[in-house]
Amino acid sequence: xxxxxxxxxxxPARPAADRPLTIVVDGxxxxxTAGQTIAGVLLGAGRREWRTTAAGGAPRGVFCGIxxxxxxxxxxxxxxxxxxxxxxAQEGDVVTRQGGTP
Amino acid sequence: xxxxxxxxxxxxVVVVGAGPAGLAAALAAASAGARVTLLDAADGLGGQxxxxxxxxxxxxxxxLLHHKWAVFGELADTLRAHPAVTVLxxxxxxxxxxxxxxxxxxxxxxxxxxxxxxxxVLDPDxxxxxxxxxxxTLPFPGWQLPGVYSAGAAQALAKGERVAVGRRVVVAGAGxxxxxxxxxxxxxxxxxxxxxxxxxxxxxxxxxxxRPWELAGATGKAGELAGYVSDLVRHxxxxxxxxxxxxxxGVGQVEAVTIARLDDNWAPVAGTERLVEADAVCVSHxxxxxxxxxxxxGCDLSPGRFVRVDDRQATSxxxxxxxxxxxxxxxxxxxxxxxxxxxxxxxxxxxxxxxARTAGRARSRARGFAARIEAAHGIRAGWTAWLRDDxxxxxxxxxxxxxxxxVVELTGSRxxxxxxxxxxxxxxxxxxxxxxxxxxxxxxxxxxxxxxxxAGGGTTSTVDRRPLVVPVRLGDLAxxxxxxxxxxxxTAAESQPGxxxx
Numbered sequence: 001x002x003x004x005x006x007x008x009x010x011x012p013a014r015p016a017a018d019r020p021l022t023i024v025v026d027g028x029x030x031x032x033t034a035g036q037t038i039a040g041v042l043l044g045a046g047r048r049e050w051r052t053t054a055a056g057g058a059p060r061g062v063f064c065g066i067x068x069x070x071x072x073x074x075x076x077x078x079x080x081x082x083x084x085x086x087x088x089a090q091e092g093d094v095v096t097r098q099g100g101t102p
Numbered sequence: 103x104x105x106x107x108x109x110x111x112x113x114x115v116v117v118v119g120a121g122p123a124g125l126a127a128a129l130a131a132a133s134a135g136a137r138v139t140l141l142d143a144a145d146g147l148g149g150q151x152x153x154x155x156x157x158x159x160x161x162x163x164x165x166l167l168h169h170k171w172a173v174f175g176e177l178a179d180t181l182r183a184h185p186a187v188t189v190l191x192x193x194x195x196x197x198x199x200x201x202x203x204x205x206x207x208x209x210x211x212x213x214x215x216x217x218x219x220x221x222x223v224l225d226p227d228x229x230x231x232x233x234x235x236x237x238x239t240l241p242f243p244g245w246q247l248p249g250v251y252s253a254g255a256a257q258a259l260a261k262g263e264r265v266a267v268g269r270r271v272v273v274a275g276a277g278x279x280x281x282x283x284x285x286x287x288x289x290x291x292x293x294x295x296x297x298x299x300x301x302x303x304x305x306x307x308x309x310x311x312x313r314p315w316e317l318a319g320a321t322g323k324a325g326e327l328a329g330y331v332s333d334l335v336r337h338x339x340x341x342x343x344x345x346x347x348x349x350x351x352g353v354g355q356v357e358a359v360t361i362a363r364l365d366d367n368w369a370p371v372a373g374t375e376r377l378v379e380a381d382a383v384c385v386s387h388x389x390x391x392x393x394x395x396x397x398x399x400g401c402d403l404s405p406g407r408f409v410r411v412d413d414r415q416a417t418s419x420x421x422x423x424x425x426x427x428x429x430x431x432x433x434x435x436x437x438x439x440x441x442x443x444x445x446x447x448x449x450x451x452x453x454x455x456x457x458a459r460t461a462g463r464a465r466s467r468a469r470g471f472a473a474r475i476e477a478a479h480g481i482r483a484g485w486t487a488w489l490r491d492d493x494x495x496x497x498x499x500x501x502x503x504x505x506x507x508x509v510v511e512l513t514g515s516r517x518x519x520x521x522x523x524x525x526x527x528x529x530x531x532x533x534x535x536x537x538x539x540x541x542x543x544x545x546x547x548x549x550x551x552x553x554x555x556x557a558g559g560g561t562t563s564t565v566d567r568r569p570l571v572v573p574v575r576l577g578d579l580a581x582x583x584x585x586x587x588x589x590x591x592x593t594a595a596e597s598q599p600g601x602x603x604x
Contacts, residue, residue: 002249002268002269002381002382003265003266003267003268004266004269005263005264005265005266006265006266006290006291008264011161012289013155013161013162013164013166013167013264013289014161014162015159015160015161015162015264016159016161016162019158033158033159034158035155035157035158036159036263040262040263040265043259043263043265044263044265048248048249048355049248049355053500055499055500058246058500059248059354059355060497061248062251062259063250063251063255063497063536064236064237064252064254064255065252065255065256065258065259066236066255066258067143068236068532068535068536069252069497071497071498071532073531079215079216079217081531083214083215085255085258086214087214087216088156
């Protein structure tokens with residue numbers, strides 16, 4: 001696993017205790033904590049790619065992290081083209097890989 | 103609910119952007135007697151500089167992760183409690199229209215990229231633009247691999263999520279911003295393999311920290327940088343000037359990078375390449391100001407494409423002020439000072455006295471510092487030597503450097519708009535925010551594509567005009583519910599033309 005979320009108990013910034021939530025990504029449950037973005041949940045769980053490009057079929061995930069590059073687009077609860085780095089995850093969100101750019 | 107009036111003595115000031123400049127502007131405008139609406143697309147205040155953990159997960163020691171956190175806390179608390187200030191988070195301005203004697207903002211309020219957001223139309227007496235900047239990353243072979251991030255992404259994830267983008271991380275690019283990025287990564291427990299600075303600064307100390315005659319007064323900045331340097335030293339992170347990541351390698355994600363030494367013009371020096379194992383690389387070569395609203399308003403830009411402002415932070419458009427990184431990359435201290443001046447002036451207050459006068463002096467000192475940073479770290483033309491024909495230039499459309507060159511040769515055109523349409527570079531969902539300036543340099547800079555004589559001077563057209571500030575869902579435009587009441591004068595929403603997502 002490459003990317004990870006800092007365990008709260010070892011974090012010098014002392015964040016409040018986790019309030020676990022689970023989202024479903026391409027049919028698989030992925031655990032995070034309340035307040036994370038969808039990109040944060042995925043990266044925190046060690047997942048770094050979740051989109052396939054239209055032209056090259058190449059994997060993509062977060063690049064800019066602040067909503068500018070549109071690399072991290074996902075379908076959330078049936079709605080396409082949601083920037084995963086901006087959208088806060090909600091319990092039970094169903095996240096689906098988008099093939100290609102819109 | 104406050105009474106909504108027009109033509110009274112109280113001025114309605116709208117501030118777009120709640121980073122250091124916008125927060126300072128909002129407070130200054132309210133203090134000068136205006137009614138203020140502060141908008142930000144994010145769901146919290148602070149902008150990218152003070153990006154922090156959300157209220158669902160408050161940090162006991164958030165201040166550890168920030169410079170001047172107490173300043174932010176006081177600004178945010180004061181604004182939230184101020185009777186003349188309305189703070190409007192998750193408010194995305196999606197277009198700006200000019201009309202007789204003013205500007206109109208079309209705003210969607212609600213979840214990012216969500217459906218059925220609330221529509222809001224604002225006709226302020228004065229507008230303060232504090233939209234900030236995002237990282238600029240030059241392309242290099244492999245930069246499209248997962249595991250390559252802009253430096254700002256690494257920092258946003260560290261500060262806003264407490265997520266480390268990797269375990270063995272290389273930081274590269276140009277400018278002092280690389281230092282807080284490395285510090286943020288270290289605070290997540292990641293190993294920072296090295297910080298590689300393309301600029302010609304001989305050493306950190308010689309570059310910025312040991313020039314008291316220039317830093318006098320800008321002590322906040324010097325202290326901030328010194329703190330980051332001590333983080334690097336404590337963790338034994340090597341800081342290497344005149345070096346760049348010239349390629350990222352891996353199957354499906356980053357596994358290693360090639361680092362090379364650069365000459366004075368940023369061209370890699372042959373034979374100096376070395377392979378370094380890493381699972382993430384964070385790269386930033388400077389910043390691109392977020393100019394969409396300023397351009398839509400008709401504001402004059404400088405040759406370097408920042409918003410031109412006068413001593414009172416007024417733009418060339420009456421009623422429109424600008425502050426912070428869209429007027430020049432000066433850092434948070436400059437942004438706070440500029441915001442104070444802009445907010446005071448926008449409210450019709452006196453910028454020659456009180457807090458605005460003090461801020462004006464601080465602004466001058468901070469600008470000297472910014473000029474020095476640009477001299478040491480500004481992008482040099484030799485970087486294109488690390489491109490290969492198969493290097494992706496436009497991340498959205500996956501247009502390669504070879505394709506751009508081919509289009510220039512086939513069409514004989516180095517005009518940016520024409521090359522975009524044929525190569526598709528810059529036509530994707532990011533609206534050329536990532537590749538636009540790169541494309542311009544490839545077409546117009548010295549040694550540009552199709553410029554065998556090295557004379558430069560190809561395209562003059564620019565690529566940063568975006569009438570739709572963000573992609574907007576067609577449904578949102580079609581529905582356009584009745585606008586909600588706001589402290590600023592409202593006009594009934596008219597049917598707006600707009601596109602679906604491209």
